[in-house]
Amino acid sequence: MYISRFFSFNLTFTSADLHVCIEGVECGGWEPIFCFPRKSHVDDLFPFFLRHAKQIFPVLECKDDLRKISDLRIPPNWYPEARAIQRKIIFHSGPTNSGKTYHAIQKYLSAKSGVYCGPLKLLAHEIFEKTNAAGVPCDLVTGEERVTVEPDGRQAAHVACTVEMCSVTTPYEVAVIDEIQMIKDPARGWAWTRALLGLCAEEVHLCGEAAAIDLVTELMYTTGEEVEVRNYKRLTPISVLDHALESLDNLRPGDCIVCFSKNDIYSVSRQIEIRGLESAVIYGSLPPGTKLAQAKKFNDPDDPCKILVATDAIGMGLNLSIRRIIFYSLIKPSINEKGEKELEPITTSQALQIAGRAGRFSSKYKEGEVTTMHREDLRLLKEILNRPVDPIRAAGLHPTAEQIEMFAYHLPDTTLSNLIDIFVDFSQVDGQYFVCNLDDFKFSAELIQHIPLSLRVRYVFCTAPINKKQPFVCSSLLQFARQYSRNEPLTFAWLRRYTKWPLLPPKNIKDLMDLEAVHDVLDLYLWLSYRFIDMFPDASLVRDLQKELDGIIQDGVHNITKLIKISESHKLLNLENLSAESQSRLSGTLRSQARRTRLTKTLESEAAEPPSPDAAEKSLASRLLRQGLLTADMLKQLEKEWLTRRTERGREKTEPGTYSKGTRRKKQENDSN
Numbered sequence: 018m019y020i021s022r023f024f025s026f027n028l029t030f031t032s033a034d035l036h037v038c039i040e041g042v043e044c045g046g047w048e049p050i051f052c053f054p055r056k057s058h059v060d061d062l063f064p065f066f067l068r069h070a071k072q073i074f075p076v077l078e079c080k081d082d083l084r085k086i087s088d089l090r091i092p093p094n095w096y097p098e099a100r101a102i103q104r105k106i107i108f109h110s111g112p113t114n115s116g117k118t119y120h121a122i123q124k125y126l127s128a129k130s131g132v133y134c135g136p137l138k139l140l141a142h143e144i145f146e147k148t149n150a151a152g153v154p155c156d157l158v159t160g161e162e163r164v165t166v167e168p169d170g171r172q173a174a175h176v177a178c179t180v181e182m183c184s185v186t187t188p189y190e191v192a193v194i195d196e197i198q199m200i201k202d203p204a205r206g207w208a209w210t211r212a213l214l215g216l217c218a219e220e221v222h223l224c225g226e227a228a229a230i231d232l233v234t235e236l237m238y239t240t241g242e243e244v245e246v247r248n249y250k251r252l253t254p255i256s257v258l259d260h261a262l263e264s265l266d267n268l269r270p271g272d273c274i275v276c277f278s279k280n281d282i283y284s285v286s287r288q289i290e291i292r293g294l295e296s297a298v299i300y301g302s303l304p305p306g307t308k309l310a311q312a313k314k315f316n317d318p319d320d321p322c323k324i325l326v327a328t329d330a331i332g333m334g335l336n337l338s339i340r341r342i343i344f345y346s347l348i349k350p351s352i353n354e355k356g357e358k359e360l361e362p363i364t365t366s367q368a369l370q371i372a373g374r375a376g377r378f379s380s381k382y383k384e385g386e387v388t389t390m391h392r393e394d395l396r397l398l399k400e401i402l403n404r405p406v407d408p409i410r411a412a413g414l415h416p417t418a419e420q421i422e423m424f425a426y427h428l429p430d431t432t433l434s435n436l437i438d439i440f441v442d443f444s445q446v447d448g449q450y451f452v453c454n455l456d457d458f459k460f461s462a463e464l465i466q467h468i469p470l471s472l473r474v475r476y477v478f479c480t481a482p483i484n485k486k487q488p489f490v491c492s493s494l495l496q497f498a499r500q501y502s503r504n505e506p507l508t509f510a511w512l513r514r515y516t517k518w519p520l521l522p523p524k525n526i527k528d529l530m531d532l533e534a535v536h537d538v539l540d541l542y543l544w545l546s547y548r549f550i551d552m553f554p555d556a557s558l559v560r561d562l563q564k565e566l567d568g569i570i571q572d573g574v575h576n577i578t579k580l581i582k583i584s585e586s587h588k589l590l591n592l593e594n595l596s597a598e599s600q601s602r603l604s605g606t607l608r609s610q611a612r613r614t615r616l617t618k619t620l621e622s623e624a625a626e627p628p629s630p631d632a633a634e635k636s637l638a639s640r641l642l643r644q645g646l647l648t649a650d651m652l653k654q655l656e657k658e659w660l661t662r663r664t665e666r667g668r669e670k671t672e673p674g675t676y677s678k679g680t681r682r683k684k685q686e687n688d689s690n
């Protein structure tokens with residue numbers, strides 16, 4: 018009876034023969050039915066039901082195959098080259114500024130061949146430069162850049178790379194994996210797991226927090242490799258002050274104010290300027306050249322700029338002469354394991370990493386200090402810093418292109434984003450591992466879904482690292498994919514037109530943000546140029562263009578307080594309110610737990626809000642427009658695409674292989690049944 022009810026509500030997509038039978042059942046009698054014999058039993062419906070179910074849920078046909086393909090239970094077996102040798106694992110453990118990387122790098126420099134795997138482009142660059150300066154030829158490999166130093170273009174025996182880019186088939190004498198605790202990162206952790214299990218080196222040196230020792234030892238137990246732990250102590254003392262800064266009037270040379278939002282950065286630098294002081298500014302979305310220029314300005318003893326305003330982008334990879342770290346706020350927006358946005362106080366690990374920038378061994382300040390801007394925050398900071406760091410329990414994993422390709426072979430009509438969902442649902446992992454958050458991948462997959470591309474190419478486009486909060490970068494991914502599918506190479510001349518080159522120096526903060534977005538688009542071009550050289554043929558010209566743009570942005574940031582002032586006077590920024598907002602956000606840190614719950618609830622209820630008179634204002638499109646995630650042009654384009662799709666919608670509904678959230682739930686019911 019349940020079946021009959023279920024299908025009577027879904028008659029639009031049941032096939033005709035099943036429809037007739039079900040109508041008969043619904044009529045309450047088994048007798049007056051067209052094609053259903055008088056003496057039939059309800060079980061006779063089953064073959065029809067099964068045929069229909071298989072059409073709607075094609076996974077039913079190949080469940081066992083899918084399970085096998087998505088079996089992620091023994092990752093060490095994915096790396097036969099590494100398993101063929103016996104590696105020695107050395108874990109350099111200790112707090113920040115204790116010489117972990119230094120000691121690992123000494124070993125790397127003295128080896129005949131080596132690979133350094135860093136968490137950031139800036140760190141890979143730093144080691145690349147240091148190694149070559151030490152007279153050891155070293156190449157550089159990042160997602161967007163390859164530099165070979167040997168005159169004949171041959172690969173050097175040493176290479177510095179970002180961890181995602183390391184080769185797991187090249188043999189090395191020594192490998193260094195920096196910041197190994199990032200193995201737990203919900204989105205990027207897979208890259209550290211891959212390097213740890215896959216690097217083909219006689220000695221693998223890991224640098225990082227002690228919290229990762231147990232997990233690494235467990236993982237190496239499965240590969241039969243021994244782990245030697247070397248412990249280090251901080252090289253310079255650091256202390257948490259008993260008083261907060263309270264006012265920017267109390268700033269001293271060597272101070273670094275750490276904010277977790279760009280608005281706070283603007284507001285603080287403006288207030289510093291009002292006090293007649295100069296500040297350097299560093300935040301994540303600045304190009305590397307600009308970050309280095311700002312760091313140099315701050316470090317230069319002859320430069321009057323002695324204050325730094327920065328986000329936690331300084332947490333890794335820059336050598337800065339900081340005496341005192343001042344936390345302007347302790348609340349940082351983050352994305353949790355489920356992909357939801359949260360406003361949480363920073364973790365102990367993050368606080369230690371940032372605080373550890375004060376009194377760096379190599380800088381002129383041999384003692385570090387840490388405090389907060391606001392008195393109410395100081396107790397929480399001390400509490401956070403004193404908490405023990407939880408041991409890391411699991412390492413990230415990521416499906417490979419081959420696995421997704423095999424899924425697509427079994428489910429040919431399923432979209433890439435749905436394939437990922439199905440993969441994650443089917444995948445099996447051991448307790449020491451977790452499947453990384455693939456939201457960014459799925460975001461890109463959905464963005465370019467309607468563009469005809471082969472699965473392999475689509476997969477590569479989706480792995481391109483993009484900032485999905487930047488509308489111009491997202492629309493560029495779309496544009497690049499579209500042109501690729503039309504087989505039209507993306508030339509330098511085309512790119513100049515597309516980015517409206519030449520670009521003018523920024524006149525306000527919005528201009529500056531636009532230029533940062535163009536820089537990201539050029540990064541995207543370069544990233545794709547290493548994967549599709551024929552279609553993105555002008556990498557070296559684009560690199561020159563990017564350097565020029567970095568220079569324009571550098572000049573803009575040099576005068577950032579002027580840009581802020583102009584933006585304020587043109588009401589492009591509302592710093593007074595922003596500032597007040599941050600103040601109130603900060604003032605009740607001790608109530609942070611309650612606020613956190615409230616904030617999470619607000620975010621949740623936003624999604625579930627019932628329609629109201631001002632529903633248009635609260636529509637998803639208007640919200641995305643307001644948040645700058647969507648531009649008017651993108652909205653128009655989406656409207657066009659939706660209209661085209663609407664005509665196909667009826668067909669799509671019955672099309673086999675679609676795997677929306679609703680059908681997924683049904684699939685699970687079927688599975689468990």
Ligand SMILES: Nc1ncnc2c1ncn2[C@@H]1O[C@H](COP(=O)(O)OP(=O)(O)OP(=O)(O)O)[C@@H](O)[C@H]1O
Pocket residue numbers: 111112113114115116117118119120224252373377378379
């Ligand atoms: N024995 C040493 N001789 C000379 N310089 C050293 C020595 N040990 C460390 N340093 C310098 O001290 C600074 C901090 O060292 P390092 O970067 O290795 O610390 P770390 O423990 O890796 O810190 P983090 O956790 O922040 O990465 C670096 O500039 C490094 O070059």
Ligand SMILES: [Mg+2]
Pocket residue numbers: 117118119195224
């Ligand atoms: Mg280090």
